[in-house]
Amino acid sequence: MINTNIITCPNNMKPLQNTLPVAPLKLIALDSCKALGDKVNDYIVSFRKDTINEITDSPLYANYQSNNYLTQCCCPRFGTGEAKGILQESVRGADLFIMVDVCNYSITYTVNGHENHMSPDDHYQDLKRIIAAAGGKAHRINVIMPFLYESRQHKRTKRESLDSAMALKELIDMGVSNIITFDAHDPRVQNAIPLKGFDSFNPPYQFMKALFRAVPDLIVDKEHLMIISPDEGAMQRAVYFSNVLAVNMGMFYKRRDYSTIINGKNPIVAHEFLGDDVSGKDVIVVDDMISSGGSMLDCAKKLKDRGAKRVIICTTFGLFTDGFAEFDEYYEKGYISKLVTTNLTYLPPEIYEKPYFVKTDMSKFLSLIVDSLNHDISIGEVLSPTEKIHALLEKRSRDLK
Incomplete structure (x- = not known):
């Protein structure tokens, strides 16, 4: 029999009880999201070091505790500006979380000798390249896109494109199961993918x-x-x-x-x-x-x-x-x-x-989301922070007295 596994989480979240990960956790932070990805990885490593578990030798917990959940990848470019996605280690059977910041304009590449800053379109294409490089081998693919790509073009008012809905549909067609974003410009854009996971968190x-x-x-x-x-x-x-x-x-x-x-x-x-x-x-x-x-x-x-x-x-x-x-x-x-x-x-x-x-700093919050989804448990408390805000106000009130 498997004993109860309790993971002590911060911020008074309920412990994760009687749960196993759906698959070994692996994080991919594209170049646009390296700094945030490193912080999320560090928090998850810290969370799981506090795991109380009497059967850590069980094969069910293989790769559960690790010093690093990040998987190395790259998207090198040819002289013409064309690119390809490369995974530098296996992701077979993993619960894969891919992080991308489509608004990071600080990254450059060369096109025929000219320096070009990466646009949201470039970052989105790199995301698709890494999904394609996984080749359907991952157990599940989750995309963490804090700023939802093309989210301001979420509804049609005249003869124009529906870019955000098209992007969501394209990701789902490529095998993505869940899309995690923050403060979506209009969360109703998820109607484009009604049978797939779409979560918009607020801070x-x-x-x-x-x-x-x-x-x-x-x-x-x-x-x-x-x-x-x-x-x-x-x-x-x-x-x-x-x-x-x-x-x-x-x-x-x-x-x-x-x-x-x-x-x-x-x-x-x-x-x-x-x-x-x-x-x-x-x-x-x-x-x-x-x-x-x-x-x-x-x-x-x-x-x-x-x-x-x-x-x-x-x-x-x-x-x-x-x-x-x-x-x-x-x-x-x-x-x-x-x-x-x-x-x-x-x-x-x-x-x-x-x-x-x-x-x-949202890295701790994001790491809790990733850890919860990896265990396939409810994220209702994360979605609705009302109780936490009330507790914070009560503490604030006591401190000011």
Whole structure:
């Protein structure tokens, strides 16, 4: 008989009991995701060293505890820019997790002697190359794509492509079983693959932990704090945040000029505010991403003009496509106090020198997701962080007394 196997996990997650991995765990972190992959691997190694198990000699636990779950791979390129995917060790029978950051523009390759920065399309092609290199030998293939490829092109409004849905369908056709992403621009895109695994996780708990460290005098109640949605698309995030923190919320809506298209989108004419008075209150503006940051900074200025005490921006993905000059200017003028973002996508080194920047490390959270999926147990508690946030607020309240 197999005795109960208990793995002690952090963050008060329930122990993994009476469970075996579906298959030996193997991680592949593409070059775009090396740093995050190394951290996830280190956490899983640490988790499994704490495993309490009386029958570690059982073949059922072969390769369960390891000093390294990362599998080496590469995607070398020819002089023309063409490439191929190579796995440098076997993945036969493994529960394979492939990590890719499609927004990492820091990686370059040569095309006919010219340096070319990798685009999301390049990263997506490399992902498919590694899946193809596995050759169907893995027990199961899971893709971890924190920023969902083409997620902003998730619905058709006229004669245009449906890129995100097409990419999901293509991955499933290649044999992928589960797709793990974060804060999908519109989670309904999973309707393209209704019979396969698609999970979109959100980081509000990690945001609050980072904020309490960075802003020790932050008071969470209706008299001192409000949650702001910068547009209609972020409403669901803001509503959840405000409900779980028991504070009021407001929102901006964008008036656009639909007669013209600039840089692929209709330009914003004005931001209009709906909500209670923000005068004298700290406000948290929450959204899934900062691209150029123009609309977010415009919202911050309008909130300060309305008398807000401090404006704190929380965003899952900091892309900063136009650099940091405008953010620096707005910080110096007092329009923004803190900018909180995760390490799920590439962050340029200079951002760590910014006095307003607060990093939310998601590697521990991601390692818990991987470990849970490898054991095929429910990830309901991970998907809904409400209880953790309430516990964090209670601890915060005790500490301030």
